[in-house]
Amino acid sequence: xxxxxxxxxxxxxxxxxxxxxxxxxxxxxxxxxxxxxxxxxxxxxxxxxxxxxxxxxxxxxxxxxxxxxxxxxxxxxxxxxxxxxxxxxxxxxxxxxxxxxxxxxxxxxxxxxxxxxxxxxxxxxxxxxxxxxxxxxxxxxxxxxxxxxxxxxxxxxxxxxxxxxxxxxxxxxxxxxxxxxxxxxxxxxxxxxxxxxxxxxxxxxxxxxxxxxxxxxxxxxxx
Amino acid sequence: xxxxxxxxxxxxxxxxxxxxxxxxxxxxxxxxxxxxxxxxxxxxxxxxxxxxxxxxxxxxxxxxxxxxxxxxxxxxxxxxxxxxxxxxxxxxxxxxxxxxxxxxxxxxxxxxxxxxxxxxxxxxxxxxxxxxxxxxxxxxxxxxxxxxxxxxxxxxxxxxxxxxxxxxxxxxxxxxxxxxxxxxxxxxxxxxxxxxxxxxxxxxxxxxxxxxxxxxxxxxxxxxxxxxxxxxxxxxxxxxxxxxxxxxxxxxxxxxxxxxxxxxxxxxxxxxxxxxxxxxxxxxxxxxxxxxxxxxxxxxxxxxxxxxxxxxxxxxxxxxxxxxxxxxxxxxxxxxxxxxxxxxxxxxxxxxxxxxxxxxxxxxxxxxxxxxxxxxxxxxxxx
Numbered sequence: 001x002x003x004x005x006x007x008x009x010x011x012x013x014x015x016x017x018x019x020x021x022x023x024x025x026x027x028x029x030x031x032x033x034x035x036x037x038x039x040x041x042x043x044x045x046x047x048x049x050x051x052x053x054x055x056x057x058x059x060x061x062x063x064x065x066x067x068x069x070x071x072x073x074x075x076x077x078x079x080x081x082x083x084x085x086x087x088x089x090x091x092x093x094x095x096x097x098x099x100x101x102x103x104x105x106x107x108x109x110x111x112x113x114x115x116x117x118x119x120x121x122x123x124x125x126x127x128x129x130x131x132x133x134x135x136x137x138x139x140x141x142x143x144x145x146x147x148x149x150x151x152x153x154x155x156x157x158x159x160x161x162x163x164x165x166x167x168x169x170x171x172x173x174x175x176x177x178x179x180x181x182x183x184x185x186x187x188x189x190x191x192x193x194x195x196x197x198x199x200x201x202x203x204x205x206x207x208x209x210x211x212x213x214x215x216x217x218x219x220x221x222x223x
Numbered sequence: 224x225x226x227x228x229x230x231x232x233x234x235x236x237x238x239x240x241x242x243x244x245x246x247x248x249x250x251x252x253x254x255x256x257x258x259x260x261x262x263x264x265x266x267x268x269x270x271x272x273x274x275x276x277x278x279x280x281x282x283x284x285x286x287x288x289x290x291x292x293x294x295x296x297x298x299x300x301x302x303x304x305x306x307x308x309x310x311x312x313x314x315x316x317x318x319x320x321x322x323x324x325x326x327x328x329x330x331x332x333x334x335x336x337x338x339x340x341x342x343x344x345x346x347x348x349x350x351x352x353x354x355x356x357x358x359x360x361x362x363x364x365x366x367x368x369x370x371x372x373x374x375x376x377x378x379x380x381x382x383x384x385x386x387x388x389x390x391x392x393x394x395x396x397x398x399x400x401x402x403x404x405x406x407x408x409x410x411x412x413x414x415x416x417x418x419x420x421x422x423x424x425x426x427x428x429x430x431x432x433x434x435x436x437x438x439x440x441x442x443x444x445x446x447x448x449x450x451x452x453x454x455x456x457x458x459x460x461x462x463x464x465x466x467x468x469x470x471x472x473x474x475x476x477x478x479x480x481x482x483x484x485x486x487x488x489x490x491x492x493x494x495x496x497x498x499x500x501x502x503x504x505x506x507x508x509x510x511x512x513x514x515x516x517x518x519x520x521x522x523x524x525x526x527x528x529x530x531x532x533x534x535x536x537x538x539x540x541x542x543x544x545x546x547x548x549x550x551x552x553x554x555x556x557x558x559x560x561x562x563x564x565x566x567x568x569x570x571x572x573x574x575x576x577x578x579x580x581x582x583x584x585x586x587x588x589x590x591x592x593x594x595x596x597x598x599x600x601x602x603x604x605x606x
Contacts, residue, residue: 009551010558018587036588039549064588127435128322129594161587163436185436187590190560192453192474194436 003046003056012156013043016055019154020075023090024061026147030209031108031137032101034064034144035071052081053156063099064143065136071096079156087152105205108137112178118170119180125164138168141209142182145201148211149186159189166196177202183217194219225275226252226293229266229282237262239285247274267292293318319392320598322384325355325428328420331391332358339398341365342411349489352442353425357489362397362416372497375505376419376490379454379566381426381437382591383509385583385601390420390507392602414502423454423486436591440484444471452478455506456562457487458569461520466562477564487566494570503577504570510590511559511582512550514539517571519555519562527576535579545604548584555580581605 006013021037029035042058055077063069075092112119124139125131131139146162154160163185171179179202186195196217202210231237237260243249244257250269251257260266270278282289293299298316317331336345342364348357363370377390397416401407421427425441439451449471456467462481463469470476482488494501514535517525525531532552539550551558555565571578584593584601593601 007553007557009553011560014558034588037586039551039586125589125592125594127431127592129589129592129597131594161590163590164592187436191468192438194474 003044003054006043006045006055008040008043011159012045013040013055013057015154015156015159016043016077016079017057017059017075018159018161019088019151020055020057020059020077020090020092021061022147022150022154022160024073024075024092024094024147025144026151026209026211027092028094028098029140029144029147030101030105030205031141031144031203032104033099034140035061035098036064038062038070041072048078050081052079054078064140069099071098088154090151102205104137109178109205112170115170118172120167120169121165122167123164124168138180139165141180141201141203142168142184144209145182145199145211146184146186146197148209149184149197149199149214152214153216157190161187161189163187163194171200177204177207179203224269224272224296225291226267226269226296227278227282228290228292229268229287230264231260231262231266231287233262236285236287239281239287240266240268243278243281244268247278249274249278269293269296317391317395319388319395319602321595322388322598323391324431325421325424328387328391329358332360332420335360335394335398342398342401343394348419348493349485351423351425351486352440352484355424355428357419357422357424357486359417359419359493360394362394362411362418364401364411366412369500370413370415371502372415372417372500373503373505374417374419374494374501374570375507376422376566377507378421378427379423379506380508381423381430381439382435383583384430384591385509385593385598386507387421387427388598389583389602389605390418392598393606394418394420396602396606419490422490425486426451426454438474439476440486442478442484444479452476452484454484454486455508455566456564457482457484458491458564458566460518460565460569460572461563464563465520466560467564475562481564490566491569494575495573498573498575501570501575503579504567504575505579505581506566507581507583509583509593510585510587512548512584512586513558513580513582514550514552515555515558515567515580515582516552517554517578518568519560519565520568522554522556524554525571531577531579534577542604546600548600548604 017037017040025035038060044056046054057075059073061071072095073092078089080086124135142165143162150160165184167183169181171181173179182199184197186197198217199214200212202212240260241257253267332345336343344361345358348359378387423440430437439453441450442452443450453475456475456477459481463477467477468475478484482491516531535552539552542550567578567580
């Protein structure tokens with residue numbers, strides 16, 4: 001099927017781009033590197049009979065910790081037809097190199113490994129938007145891991161962003177991995193809903209980020 | 224005492240600053256230690272009052288540029304203490320680069336009017352669901368001609384804290400610069416500005432006290448088991464038709480009918496009364512970095528679409544010129560999603576020609592929880 005050019009600022013491209021960014025960030029990010037979408041340069045859509053809608057995107061991403069540092073990438077997002085709960089297929093190519101975070105990763109890894117008690121924290125960022133420097137890697141890890149949840153749960157009618165970390169607690173492990181149990185809040189743009197989500201995140205400097213378990217939570221009723 | 228903001232550019236400048244820190248009783252706020260002063264990194268330093276002039280002279284001599292971040296530290300300290308008397312000069316003591324709870328915003332409005340009585344008057348608009356008073360500020364240069372009006376409201380959605388922060392900043396900028404800035408003074412010769420710093424007061428307070436990510440107002444439904452109508456789905460423009468929920472538990476619940484909410488009615492009644500004089504309706508939200516034009520309920524463009532887009536594109540270009548921040552321009556129904564009952568659409572349908580929604584920083588990295596160090600650049604560029 002032929003592909004049609006999409007206005008990059010309009011929502012179909014924007015939603016696919018958010019999904020692609022989440023996936024890409026999950027695959028390439030870590031406690032030292034989070035990537036966010038700066039803007040969509042170009043977008044095309046192909047409607048493939050009996051398969052679904054495929055978006056071709058040219059994106060500019062920025063380093064969450066250093067907005068002036070940007071990277072170009074191309075991505076393809078295939079939303080599958082029908083109501084099967086299959087996550088969209090995403091493929092991407094990054095132009096150039098992402099920053100090397102070995103030193104920061106090792107520092108963070110050793111810091112957590114040497115804690116007497118398992119790390120526990122709440123409300124990152126705080127209500128004013130502040131994240132303390134010690135919590136920044138924990139924040140980025142959630143940012144990266146939320147990319148997985150966003151990828152797995154997005155459709156052409158949704159656009160998710162991580163709103164904040166409600167709660168995080170480190171889980172002791174006997175092997176070399178670090179494990180954190182997060183409760184995050186996701187903001188869904190179309191419905192404007194704030195959705196609590198639990199995710200179990202594994203990380204190791206050489207093995208990247210993995211979400212081993214995740215589940216949508218019920219919103220607590222305050223009153 | 225003053226706090227200065229310096230960004231050293233060269234190693235020589237760094238050295239000079241470190242020298243000053245080690246020889247004089249200066250108080251480094253950021254970084255904490257002189258050895259962490261680097262070229263290219265923000266420096267915030269408190270200078271005791273008796274040394275202020277000497278330090279500034281020394282900086283000038285060494286071609287080190289600086290900005291006064293806090294002109295009077297004591298005033299700031301006094302301001303942040305609970306106090307009964309309200310004779311402080313707000314433009315100096317109020318910190319516009321921080322988020323303020325509603326209590327302080329009320330005090331700020333009173334102060335602003337007091338210290339700028341020749342230009343600013345505070346007016347009653349209505350009451351919220353929880354019976355709090357809604358006030359708007361009218362900025363108007365006395366003149367014998369009737370002027371057209373630009374209306375701007377902030378804080379229709381509780382969690383979008385950068386929005387009321389922008390309204391306050393905007394007022395401050397106008398008042399501080401209307402005598403010295405020819406653009407602003409010409410503006411005020413021909414136009415009156417009406418600013419509503421917080422539309423959804425109950426919701427805003429709730430987001431400070433109970434739930435930071437609350438969006439709606441605080442009207443009770445279903446016997447008090449469910450709260451809140453989305454005020455930006457409650458206006459009488461294609462109300463309840465698309466992009467809404469009829470269920471109170473939803474964030475986009477449109478209410479029991481158009482203008483069912485007292486906050487909506489307060490704004491709508493006022494604007495309706497003044498509509499023949501209102502040239503431009505602006506409503507400030509976050510996040511996303513957009514300048515949105517009508518409509519949300521249909522992709523069909525409004526009658527003056529070309530002119531609307533042209534003005535918006537010029538605004539976006541000017542905005543980008545400041546810090547390179549990219550704002551996308553277009554109608555809500557194409558850029559974001561379909562919605563109905565928005566204040567901006569309603570303003571346009573009753574005849575206000577220029578009607579825009581601004582979605583301020585950022586694009587989602589912080590979202591609603593934009594850190595205070597972004598207040599200044601966001602406001603400066605949007606100005």
